[in-house]
Amino acid sequence: MRSAALDEPAAVPVEAEDGRTALGGAALRLLSVAIVLGLWEVAGRGGVNPALPAFSETALAALAMLADGSLPAAFLVTLEPLVLGLAISTLLGVGLGIAMGLWRPAEWLGVPVLVILQAAPLAALVPLLTFAYGIGLTSKTLVVCIMALPVIVLNAYRAIRHTPQSLVEMGRVFLASPRIIVLRIVLPAASPVIFAGLRLGVAAGFIGAILAELLITPTGIGDLVTYHQSVADYPRMYAAIAAIVLASALTIGLLERVEIRLFRPERAGR
């Protein structure tokens, strides 16, 4: 079977969706950012609402907060329950999800509960957690966990259960043991969906961390927001909020990079 491949056009990576050029796309995205920030600036200066500072004021406030160290300091405080909660949710969540995907009794026990937990507004448990664990780090970490855990577990579980059947059969035909099939086929095949779950979990974790700081006791970013609101220093308040929104987006983007680097070498060049 030699030289046969020459007859076939070597399929190029299927990217370049409907012919859009990367350059034009970047220009449009830049334009989009400019439009939104411009509108914000105009609305802020035009006095649409006294509580809406212009973008430039907010940006200056952000720079000032970076310079005086209050913003980085607040981030460090907020990150503590967030990182702790997400670490627990990731380890526990992926572990549980994989167990439920591979082991029927775990599936039977776990799936109905988690489907409910994912649909339910678990934020309502925050007062309960505060009541039980006080206003410290434990409560805030637990808030992050209850927000992030269900979606991580369910994604890991679904990822495992949706392994392409023919890949598993291929493993069996080439005499892979069940352990090898799980390690070399099921887990890599599941990794994109598991990571999608982690990204959703991180997003939910950020929601939880901020909710905890606004609801339980003001610390970190939550403290910046409530304090500057109470003294009507709106540019600083907005800057703190914009900073946490950006931090969340950056974290999620970073996670995607890590996933591709670690598990998806075939997507690295795209």
Add this chain to the structure above:
Amino acid sequence: MQVAGFRLPASSSLLLWLLLWELVGRAEVTILLPPITAIAARLVEIVPTPSFAEALAITGQAFFLGNAIAILVGVPVGVLMGRSRIADELLLPWVNLFVSAPLSALVPVLMLLFGIGQTTIVTTVFLFAVWIIVLDTRAGVRGIPPSLLEMARCYGAGPLQCFFKIHLLAALPEILTGIRMGVIRGVKGVVIGQLLVSVVGFGHLFEIYSSNFLMEHFWALLFVLFAFAVLVAEGLAWLERRVDYFAAARH
């Protein structure tokens, strides 16, 4: 799962969990978990009260209004983004930013702009729900086989006819998925909004119950909320399965 050759129904494990809960509650392990039976009794007691009915009405209103606006805005924007490259490039970065943004941080801003009241809650629900609806609608529209649109154009359909007769219907499975996810997020939005505003609806009741350590009341209220969220989600999932064949060309 099967036990001794007998097939256990899919959600039967919930009974086991409830039983476990009851035992933990009876054993008085923690004040946090009163027995399920006590919670159920409390549920029957508080549901008919006027304060509950009032909270339910105001919560339901915010929830439905926020979601309705999110659907009315999200679906057309999603279709537009799926169809127009320029609109897509302009809007996608923001949609992607907000779909996973910590929206709880925005609630204080909303309170500043819209006051401490129902408008803030409705806006919170809208912000929680709308982005995922946009994204899923966009994905559905982009998944429509081009031949379907070419067919419509061949038979003389105009842009408006294309929107209603092709885009909306052919992308309906994805649109419904988006709406379902949006509604689930909307429930979370209404709760987070009310917790932070804390003077309206269930948020107010939560405040009262938790500050007075009324655990049974608290759980009864939670169960109402959870049941509502699950019912809405499952109802929409059922609807979604009914129209799944609309996407036949993509399977």
Add this chain to the structure above:
Amino acid sequence: MSAPSTATATRPTAPSTRPIVEVRGVSKVYGKVRALHAIDLEFEPGRLTSLLGPSGCGKTTLLKIIAGLIPPSEGEVRIQGRPVTGPGPERAFVFQDFALLPWATVLKNVAFGLELRGVPRAEREERARHWIAEVGLAGFEQSYPHQLSGGMRQRVGLARALAVDAQVLLMDEPFSAVDEQTRRKFQEDLLGLVAREKKTFLFVTHSIEEAVYLSDRIVLLSPRPGRVAGIVEPKIRRDGDPERIRRDPVYLDTVETIWRGLKGYVE
């Protein structure tokens, strides 16, 4: 019908003439649906046999039973006289949807079967490179499956099956997901491979032309429940130019005969 298993077990062994794959009274029932009914077949070494039939006749099920992926409801399969209880080293499988690992390079995909058998890295990569070149993919060792066309992906699947040097190659509609030109080239290449490699090929297809072109023997399966409806042995000379086979009167007549036979099963 199937010989009693005791008789099979006590029959004196004569390795030279003994069929390498024996299917004895195999049936398969899914719930209330009878997919296969009392299949008795033997496959001799060094030949290519096609399982031909319309969709729903259970030909893929039969192939997967022989592969040891699906247990039969009744009957048994023997490979070199030993009953099949699962997949084994003497069988390799080529999948309809290729079943390549998307995250692994062509080289790693082809070496996958060897890796699972514990072949050291240097040796398995050398053998993989050999088979990659043999199927015409030299230069694509470091490509990923998504960078290849459908036909090239199936060449990877074929190289992976050849690399483990199994006696029996089970091919499940391997060319159904590639375009017609590629398929023809593939078929020609496969003929060369059968002649060179002296392995036993079991080939599932729904294309009459493909079956007649490739096969020493064609097993016709009827649908619902799948049973053996007939066996055809096309007497086609395959030693010359592969292009000429499609113009050979025997080829054309055989296609015609099989179509007449199967027409009744098409709704």
